[in-house]
Amino acid sequence: MTTTTPAPETYSPVAETLGAVLSRESRPPRPGALSASMAFGWRAMLKIKHVPEQLFDVTAFPIMMTLMFTFLFGGALAGSPGDYLQFFLPGIMVSSVVMITMYTGIEVNKDIERGIFDRFRTLPIWRPAPMVGYLLGDAVRYTLASIVILLVGLVLGFRPAGGFVGVVAAIAVLVAFSFAFSWVWTMFGLMLRSEKSVMGVSMMVIFPLTFLSNVYVDPATMPSLLRAFVEINPISHVVSAVRALMAGTPAASELMWVLVAGVALMVVFGTLTMRLYNRK
Amino acid sequence: MTTLAIETSGLVKTFGGNRAVDDLDLAVPAGTVYGVLGPNGAGKTTAVRMLATLLRPDGGQARVFGHDVVREADAVRGRVSLTGQYASVDEDMTGVENLILLGRLLGHGKAAARARAEQLLDAFGLTEAAGRQVKHYSGGMRRRVDIAASILNTPDLLFLDEPTTGLDPRARSQVWDIVRIVVAHGTTVLLTTQYLDEADHLASRIAVIDHGKVIAEGTPGQLKSSIGSGSVHVRLREAHQREQAEQVIASALATTVVLEADPVALTARLTAGQDAVAAEQAARALSELAAAGIVVDEFSLGQPSLDEVFLALT
Numbered sequence: 001m002t003t004t005t006p007a008p009e010t011y012s013p014v015a016e017t018l019g020a021v022l023s024r025e026s027r028p029p030r031p032g033a034l035s036a037s038m039a040f041g042w043r044a045m046l047k048i049k050h051v052p053e054q055l056f057d058v059t060a061f062p063i064m065m066t067l068m069f070t071f072l073f074g075g076a077l078a079g080s081p082g083d084y085l086q087f088f089l090p091g092i093m094v095s096s097v098v099m100i101t102m103y104t105g106i107e108v109n110k111d112i113e114r115g116i117f118d119r120f121r122t123l124p125i126w127r128p129a130p131m132v133g134y135l136l137g138d139a140v141r142y143t144l145a146s147i148v149i150l151l152v153g154l155v156l157g158f159r160p161a162g163g164f165v166g167v168v169a170a171i172a173v174l175v176a177f178s179f180a181f182s183w184v185w186t187m188f189g190l191m192l193r194s195e196k197s198v199m200g201v202s203m204m205v206i207f208p209l210t211f212l213s214n215v216y217v218d219p220a221t222m223p224s225l226l227r228a229f230v231e232i233n234p235i236s237h238v239v240s241a242v243r244a245l246m247a248g249t250p251a252a253s254e255l256m257w258v259l260v261a262g263v264a265l266m267v268v269f270g271t272l273t274m275r276l277y278n279r280k
Numbered sequence: 281m282t283t284l285a286i287e288t289s290g291l292v293k294t295f296g297g298n299r300a301v302d303d304l305d306l307a308v309p310a311g312t313v314y315g316v317l318g319p320n321g322a323g324k325t326t327a328v329r330m331l332a333t334l335l336r337p338d339g340g341q342a343r344v345f346g347h348d349v350v351r352e353a354d355a356v357r358g359r360v361s362l363t364g365q366y367a368s369v370d371e372d373m374t375g376v377e378n379l380i381l382l383g384r385l386l387g388h389g390k391a392a393a394r395a396r397a398e399q400l401l402d403a404f405g406l407t408e409a410a411g412r413q414v415k416h417y418s419g420g421m422r423r424r425v426d427i428a429a430s431i432l433n434t435p436d437l438l439f440l441d442e443p444t445t446g447l448d449p450r451a452r453s454q455v456w457d458i459v460r461i462v463v464a465h466g467t468t469v470l471l472t473t474q475y476l477d478e479a480d481h482l483a484s485r486i487a488v489i490d491h492g493k494v495i496a497e498g499t500p501g502q503l504k505s506s507i508g509s510g511s512v513h514v515r516l517r518e519a520h521q522r523e524q525a526e527q528v529i530a531s532a533l534a535t536t537v538v539l540e541a542d543p544v545a546l547t548a549r550l551t552a553g554q555d556a557v558a559a560e561q562a563a564r565a566l567s568e569l570a571a572a573g574i575v576v577d578e579f580s581l582g583q584p585s586l587d588e589v590f591l592a593l594t
């Protein structure tokens with residue numbers, strides 16, 4: 001704990017110094033959409049610097065998931081943890097990263113409760129910039145989480161046939177999809193009243209999406225109704241695309257699916273987010 | 281004709297069945313401090329949020345420098361800035377980071393944003409605290425960094441929503457000085473407050489609002505003369521002398537005297553328009569009490585409090 005002893009308050013406003021900063025001449029032109037978004041992205045990075053605890057969620061949680069499921073299910077489902085890992089690691093990577101996307105909604109919601117949001121909303125900037133900024137910061141966290149899981153996998157014996165290029169491409173697809181998917185959370189973050197309710201709703205969305213997918217087991221083993229859901233679940237397609245890239249056998253149709261789903265999510269939830277943001 | 285910084289007519293905002301702002305009419309001349317005075321829940325923050333384009337009105341019209349706050353929100357945003365009732369800076373970030381972020385969002389390049397941030401921190405006496413997270417700042421420092429953020433690009437209209445609530449007297453007078461300097465440089469300030477003396481010291485015109493409506497408007501002098509210039513508070517040593525004291529004061533001041541719940545206390549509201557006269561009247565009342573042999577423990581002359589303003593106006 002650092003304790004700060006407030007400096008003796010000796011400040012008294014001086015008309016000349018203060019007057020000197022009050023000028024109407026040096027007003028620069030408004031920033032473009034990109035630079036405003038990048039400025040908010042920079043803010044997200046600073047938040048990681050000042051509140052490093054938030055990285056715990058994106059590192060410890062995925063490591064735990066990977067270890068737990070590999071050893072819990074590995075023996076039963078694929079004969080040995082090592083074999084299971086080849087199938088399972090891309091899946092758990094997708095599922096962990098998609099799970100940590102929900103922190104976006106919580107961050108948005110926390111900011112609204114503080115006055116800072118009001119300031120952003122009175123600035124003459126591209127309206128979605130604050131939201132895009134959150135997501136740019138989050139993309140860094142998603143990348144970090146993916147790398148952590150990959151490293152754990154490599155240690156446990158995961159050997160991707162796709163090599164370095166395949167793995168990098170797979171992580172890029174995953175991070176891009178997660179960026180698109182996060183607009184669901186910005187919407188909930190703006191819509192719901194408290195951090196707790198954002199958390200609650202997030203769980204209700206995330207658990208079915210990640211568990212009712214092809215992450216853990218092959219859908220061929222599932223009853224038909226469940227299998228129907230698993231097959232339209234976008235997470236399943238992301239998993240298939242990522243698996244294929246890591247295995248060195250890119251699947252064009254799966255990548256197409258991911259692209260379409262990502263664009264659709266961004267259009268629908270991005271629009272809803274901005275409507276809420278403007279109306280708030 | 282003077283130009284108006286803010287002009288509203290019939291502005292309404294309802295939350296459920298609650299009319300937080302109810303048919304509000306304001307006309308704020310440019311280049312002045314305009315005070316909006318009202319108790320908790322009067323609708324001050326709601327009104328400011330509508331004017332700052334944060335909240336959509338449910339009825340009526342509001343223009344800021346001639347721009348409609350709904351249809352031309354972007355033009356309005358280009359000319360105003362807001363220091364909200366609760367800190368509108370990021371508490372997790374340092375003072376300098378907050379200002380750099382804002383500088384970049386207002387179109388400054390990286391180097392220019394840093395230079396501007398340092399210049400502002402210096403002007404607000406925050407250079408030493410620049411590298412500390414805002415959550416470790418004192419209340420007064422927090423307010424200052426918040427106001428610094430609001431004038432990063434000198435706005436034409438600055439909203440200050442209860443800028444001194446919760447500050448100690450010294451920090452309060454610092455904020456007052458800042459407001460005076462800002463307004464002297466051509467920025468119009470809309471200041472909300474719960475304190476009559478604050479509005480009195482800073483504002484050239486005041487609107488008193490309650491239940492979302494303007495219940496009085498005018499210069500501080502006009503308002504004060506309409507509500508009397510204050511009250512005389514008296515505490516006696518002996519409760520049994522209170523009736524006698526009531527008569528003495530009532531005849532000396534030609535006003536009605538209120539008997540407080542405390543059996544030795546009385547309050548008389550002065551009706552004179554000027555402070556000098558009020559002091560004279562009070563002195564007369566005190567000497568007549570002494571002449572009548574009434575023992576006075578405490579005697580004070582107070583400015584009209586907000587309570588008294590409301591008592592007088594509603």
Ligand SMILES: Nc1ncnc2c1ncn2[C@@H]1O[C@H](COP(=O)(O)OP(=O)(O)OP(=O)(O)O)[C@@H](O)[C@H]1O
Nearest residue numbers: 295298300318319320321322323324325326327365
């Ligand atoms: N978002 C909201 N939802 C519901 N009711 C609200 C909301 N904001 C304000 N109100 C209500 O509107 C009324 C006016 O509130 P407002 O915050 O504008 O008052 P105020 O004058 O700023 O008070 P204070 O001095 O306490 O800041 C209050 O009755 C308040 O409960």
Ligand SMILES: [Mg+2]
Nearest residue numbers: 324325326365
């Ligand atoms: Mg308020």
